[in-house]
Amino acid sequence: MSAAASTTTPGAQAEEEILRVDHLTMFFPIRQGILQRRTGWVQAVDDVSFSIRRGETLGLVGESGCGKSTAGRAILQLYKPTAGSVFFEGKDLTKMGTGDLRRARRHMQIVFQDPYASLNSRLTIGSIVAEPLEIHHLGDARERQRRVNELLEVVGLDPSMASRFPHEFSGGQRQRIGIARALALNPSFIVCDEPISALDVSIQAQVINLLQELQETYGLTYLFIAHDLSVVRHISDRVAVMYLGKIVEITSRRELYDRPLHPYTMALLSAVPIPDPEVERKRRRMILTGDVPSPVNPPKGCRFNTRCPFAQPLCREEEPPLVQADATHQVACHLWDVIQAAGGTRALPVVSAGGDTAPAGTPPPA
Amino acid sequence: MADAGHLLEVRDLRTQFSMRDGVVQAVRGVSFHVDRGEALGLVGESGCGKSVTALSIMGLVPHPGRVVGGEVWYGGRDQLKLSEAERQKIRGNEIAMIFQDPISYLNPVMTIGRQITEPLEIHRGMTHRAARKRAIELMELVGIPAAASRVDSYPHQYSGGMRQRVMIAMALSCDPKLLIADEPTTALDVTIQAQILELLQRLRAELGMALILITHDLGVVAGIVDRVNVMYAGYIVETAPVADTFRDPRHPYSLGLMASIPRLDQARGDRLRPIQGAPPDLIDTSAGCPFQPRCPYAAPVCLEDNPTLELAAPRHWTACWVDVRNAPPHEPGEAPTGQPTAGPSAAARTTSATATGAASPAAAAAPTGQGGSR
Numbered sequence: 001m002s003a004a005a006s007t008t009t010p011g012a013q014a015e016e017e018i019l020r021v022d023h024l025t026m027f028f029p030i031r032q033g034i035l036q037r038r039t040g041w042v043q044a045v046d047d048v049s050f051s052i053r054r055g056e057t058l059g060l061v062g063e064s065g066c067g068k069s070t071a072g073r074a075i076l077q078l079y080k081p082t083a084g085s086v087f088f089e090g091k092d093l094t095k096m097g098t099g100d101l102r103r104a105r106r107h108m109q110i111v112f113q114d115p116y117a118s119l120n121s122r123l124t125i126g127s128i129v130a131e132p133l134e135i136h137h138l139g140d141a142r143e144r145q146r147r148v149n150e151l152l153e154v155v156g157l158d159p160s161m162a163s164r165f166p167h168e169f170s171g172g173q174r175q176r177i178g179i180a181r182a183l184a185l186n187p188s189f190i191v192c193d194e195p196i197s198a199l200d201v202s203i204q205a206q207v208i209n210l211l212q213e214l215q216e217t218y219g220l221t222y223l224f225i226a227h228d229l230s231v232v233r234h235i236s237d238r239v240a241v242m243y244l245g246k247i248v249e250i251t252s253r254r255e256l257y258d259r260p261l262h263p264y265t266m267a268l269l270s271a272v273p274i275p276d277p278e279v280e281r282k283r284r285r286m287i288l289t290g291d292v293p294s295p296v297n298p299p300k301g302c303r304f305n306t307r308c309p310f311a312q313p314l315c316r317e318e319e320p321p322l323v324q325a326d327a328t329h330q331v332a333c334h335l336w337d338v339i340q341a342a343g344g345t346r347a348l349p350v351v352s353a354g355g356d357t358a359p360a361g362t363p364p365p366a
Numbered sequence: 367m368a369d370a371g372h373l374l375e376v377r378d379l380r381t382q383f384s385m386r387d388g389v390v391q392a393v394r395g396v397s398f399h400v401d402r403g404e405a406l407g408l409v410g411e412s413g414c415g416k417s418v419t420a421l422s423i424m425g426l427v428p429h430p431g432r433v434v435g436g437e438v439w440y441g442g443r444d445q446l447k448l449s450e451a452e453r454q455k456i457r458g459n460e461i462a463m464i465f466q467d468p469i470s471y472l473n474p475v476m477t478i479g480r481q482i483t484e485p486l487e488i489h490r491g492m493t494h495r496a497a498r499k500r501a502i503e504l505m506e507l508v509g510i511p512a513a514a515s516r517v518d519s520y521p522h523q524y525s526g527g528m529r530q531r532v533m534i535a536m537a538l539s540c541d542p543k544l545l546i547a548d549e550p551t552t553a554l555d556v557t558i559q560a561q562i563l564e565l566l567q568r569l570r571a572e573l574g575m576a577l578i579l580i581t582h583d584l585g586v587v588a589g590i591v592d593r594v595n596v597m598y599a600g601y602i603v604e605t606a607p608v609a610d611t612f613r614d615p616r617h618p619y620s621l622g623l624m625a626s627i628p629r630l631d632q633a634r635g636d637r638l639r640p641i642q643g644a645p646p647d648l649i650d651t652s653a654g655c656p657f658q659p660r661c662p663y664a665a666p667v668c669l670e671d672n673p674t675l676e677l678a679a680p681r682h683w684t685a686c687w688v689d690v691r692n693a694p695p696h697e698p699g700e701a702p703t704g705q706p707t708a709g710p711s712a713a714a715r716t717t718s719a720t721a722t723g724a725a726s727p728a729a730a731a732a733p734t735g736q737g738g739s740r
Contacts, residue, residue, distance in 0.1 A: 205626035205640030234628035271560035273585030280589035
């Protein structure tokens with residue numbers, strides 16, 4: 001079902017929704033004691049909604065523990081979501097039986113972060129790439145062989161290497177193998193879960209380019225999960241920012257980087273080092289105080305209020321809904337328009353050295 | 367370069383690891399210096415020898431590694447010639463080091479306070495009470511909130527960023543003149559990374575300490591250091607003031623690194639320009655420049671001889687036969703004349719790598735993937 005080779009120009013965004021996530025919630029129980037009583041929940045993903053259009057790349061960014069990977073896996077039903085629905089090509093995956101789900105999975109795949117842990121070290125790379133074909137009973141042995149060769153070639157590996165084992169390959173090559181495996185069933189949608197984080201700098205660009213080429217050739221749709229905002233800026237059409245299990249802002253790549261509305265997005269952008277000494281010297285940097293609170297016991301009200309330089313009493317009481325700031329820009333902040341009126345990013349308090357010593361939850365500067 | 371002004375001077379340092387598959391030459395003749403109060407960046411990818419260089423300076427190279435040559439001058443003495451007891455007096459005292467992964471360097475069953483006071487009692491002979499007071503001061507200095515009440519907590523009660531602060535507090539406990547920070551923020555989230563980098567800069571300004579910052583992240587280097595050493599395959603291939611490293615890189619590897627990373631402050635271009643191929647096998651000792659198989663500027667001479675660092679501009683040294691400003695780039699692995707280089711280096715690579723396997727497909731496949739698949 002290779003999607004007609006639609007290219008991913010911005011114009012393609014007008015096309016239909018391939019995936020819609022509605023109020024997706026994923027809590028993990030915490031059990032303690034011999035009786036394994038439930039003593040609490042890790043609220044990894046809490047009421048997350050968004051959609052992805054065919055051929056688009058949606059970047060999902062956030063710091064570790066914000067729930068971005070969990071969201072990716074819950075979408076693919078690798079975890080059974082606690083609540084909410086996931087519509088893939090119009091059908092709700094959360095309501096599907098095992099058989100239907102298996103058939104749907106042919107069209108959605110995942111590329112994992114760790115190319116060392118995600119390949120079975122006892123299988124040859126040929127069998128690794130052929131496994132999805134076997135599971136779905138596609139083709140006979142010879143056809144599979146042919147398909148494996150084709151896939152290896154597509155990801156830039158020599159088909160003659162099919163009989164080798166994963167340990168014989170470098171990290172970048174293993175990630176190519178993982179991508180070949182994800183492509184085996186001709187999926188239309190791929191969750192890329194931090195696909196380059198474990199790779200060396202000079203290899204990262206090779207894999208990013210490969211993912212982009214494949215997207216153009218096969219009309220793939222990506223959910224690109226990453227913590228590196230520079231990479232997300234490079235590869236995404238739209239970007240969603242997560243904090244403590246919630247989406248705090250979602251908009252086009254350009255809007256997000258040019259006009260961030262949520263204070264957390266502003267802080268994230270300002271924290272990314274830029275490889276240019278002159279830019280770095282002139283930059284105003286907003287440094288957040290404290291650490292990310294625990295998702296077991298997230299703060300009341302806005303989850304970002306304990307670290308937010310703009311927080312007001314309202315923010316500690318009431319959780320801000322994700323609202324439409326304009327046609328293409330959603331933000332979950334009570335004060336976004338006030339902050340914008342005050343000059344947006346320029347309204348950020350200037351860093352004082354060591355300003356991070358204040359305990360989380362200090363009163364906001366005026 | 368041997369004037370007395372340098373705080374630390376490393377000359378022709380060589381460190382090897384004897385493995386079953388052969389001798390891994392992790393550091394292959396590295397020379398550089400750090401001045402008082404200066405911040406030096408040591409940049410490169412994993413396996414380039416940047417961490418081993420630091421461990422060699424500290425005298426902490428793990429078995430089966432061994433420093434096999436060179437000199438490390440500090441305080442008028444070659445550290446490599448000192449006894450272990452004499453080095454112990456310098457290590458952790460005058461030269462301190464912090465690591466990427468604080469949790470593996472903290473004792474899980476000892477309180478944070480005890481871990482900070484221990485070096486003070488050993489190196490400085492402080493009483494328990496004085497050391498504890500100093501520990502709380504240090505924790506405040508590195509920005510640990512409510513230090514007095516958290517001094518008796520255990521490492522697992524601290525977050526990743528706070529643990530790195532504890533490591534820094536321990537490193538600072540004896541007022542070192544030089545702090546070596548090995549990927550101090552790599553394991554941290556970006557907002558926490560910003561906090562730690564800010565802290566390092568503030569401490570440097572307040573305490574006048576020199577810093578060697580080891581990282582693979584060019585962005586981290588850009589904001590903090592005065593000079594940059596770029597390392598590749600156990601060699602320093604370029605050294606320059608930080609502004610020149612970024613504005614006017616002269617080594618093809620540095621140039622390639624800059625072109626291959628997306629930047630937050632730049633709009634999406636069509637494609638990144640990756641460095642092709644993969645880093646070399648350090649067991650391989652074939653002649654020539656180690657970057658040559660991946661280098662788009664390689665000339666015939668690069669197969670024969672490994673270039674040494676030469677002055678390319680004021681305070682700017684690079685180890686390259688080619689002047690990248692004038693040479694036209696070509697496909698790596700092809701000689702500029704157009705002949706494919708299946709010659710001496712490729713052959714040496716496959717034979718020497720039979721045991722390690724990993725390097726031979728690495729060297730062979732990735733270029734074809736880039737060049738030939740479509």
